[in-house]
Amino acid sequence: MPIELTLVLSPQQAASTNTIRQLASKKLGKRQSDLGDLRIVRKSIDARRGRVRVNVGVIVYTKDESFIDTNHKIEYRDIAGKQEVVIVGAGPAGLFAALRLIELGLKPIIVERGKDVSSRKRDVALLNRNSNFDPESNYAFGEGGAGTFSDGKLYTRSRKRGDINRILSILHMHGAQDEILFEAHPHIGTNVLPRVIIAIRKTIEHFGGIFVFNSRVDKILYTDLGVAGVRLNDGRKIQSQAVILATGHSARDVYQMLWQQNILLEAKPFAMGVRVEHPQALIDSIQYHGIHRGEFLPAASYKLVQQVEGRGVYSFCMCPGGFIVPAISSSNEIVVNGMSPSLRNSKWANSGIVVEVRLDDLKEFKENGPLAGMHFQKQMEQLAFNHSTGNGVVAPAQRLDDFVASRASSILPSCSYNPGVTCSPIHEWLPSWIATPLQQGFKQFDQKMRGFLTNEAIIVALESRTSSPVRIPRKTDTLEHIQVRGLFPSGEGAGYAGGIVSSAVDGERSAEAVARYLSAKPFGA
Ligand SMILES: Cc1cc2nc3c(=O)[nH]c(=O)nc-3n(C[C@H](O)[C@H](O)[C@H](O)COP(=O)(O)OP(=O)(O)OC[C@H]3O[C@@H](n4cnc5c(N)ncnc54)[C@H](O)[C@@H]3O)c2cc1C
Structure with missing residues (x-):
């Protein structure tokens, strides 16, 4: 019988599979030669109480057993000639919906504007x-x-471990690192992700799925009976009895299109703020209690949450050893986000620090109905542009301690944002109901992480694409849009997911819902 055990190790011990094996055999009181396969199933860092330890969960097999991976054996089938299903958007939701449709014997046609x-x-x-x-x-x-x-980053707040492990297995099958299968906080890195995406495309195409790139869907074709397909921006139409709409939360023209087509939408709370960046060495020193990180510990990260006068202020999408990047989707706006390479080896640590935006904050935008939050978000991104140099994506920035003290900065620390930053009194132009909780939040974060509030840190505006400001409402049982039969809003843009893994899980669920929907409908009806 395989035995599962947890070893509490130093970072150096945890970095060596041989040492893990030696220590596992010692803990089991067996000779190493009597052990069979050893699989690492969990790894997490515990840096509490002034010391750094790595908890390593392993499964040890006896000599006569060997590990057979029966988890998530995925069998894609040739779907040439099978019923076609249009998926709009080739993000995690769209790609995982396509893979799942193939498993279920349906043929995905993925339309992607980019x-x-x-x-x-x-x-x-x-x-x-x-x-x-x-x-x-x-x-x-x-x-x-x-x-x-x-x-x-492949972490998610979703609780369904089975679904998450399936997504991680599929990413692993397509070239993501082994570590994503057992790290407590798995991540892939921007240098590896593109080849994983290409491998997923190759699987989809190999089994008969089709990609249509450089094509933007500008109309959902539907009647009272349900969806009939989509129209592309060059006028072509693709017929389909079911459409998975997985267009993400940056496609404002999609929300506008649905609104104009009288397809019901709802406003949704989201969050907005700035991206803060510290030297990674400072974050390491705070999180690892001054112990030198050395070669065996990863760049340290943090997760901070605080209530400030009843409003949530929290860190979002923290990128250790990363870079701040321009995440705009239209000109004359500034939006920032973060990314890291797989080694997380830049000299900076950045994170969004955002404040809850509630529906009752959006009264000024009431005439935009369900698109109120989207219009507010767009206006703020344009405001950030107006407070910049007006030169492309150069972003407004301020020293963190100046922002907290409501003081303009005259000089900025170095920063990873490559297009460039310019001094701006961000505390003056952010709405006070965002600026004040952010200032208070930063002070309180400094209580939790001494040294966080420092003049070595910079804030860069605007962090506005945290989650969708719009929901495309769907039925909880069938996952269809509440009004249009055969339309399956999916992923982050639909307002039902946030992040890579949860969007991928949602894409899979949408594909399953489509299969159920079509099986109840005669082909061609
Ligand atoms: C810089 C950056 C860093 C991030 N880092 C992380 C991270 O580390 N971990 C994490 O979990 N999440 C991260 N996120 C968020 C994550 O990327 C999203 O949550 C996730 O991609 C959402 O998946 P989705 O498939 O729902 O939508 P998207 O990924 O947004 O995909 C939607 C797709 O639809 C296409 N599309 C839009 N409109 C149309 C149209 N009309 N016709 C055809 N195609 C259309 C778009 O081009 C796009 O490819 C990051 C986001 C950014 C921008």
């Missing part, structure tokens, strides 16, 4: 140099969706 990931890489590089912005190919749009050039 380019394939290799062409997109060039556009993102130009944007990072502030040389060119392509509204259809950037950090938000293109193959792989918003998370392609990201930290590739």
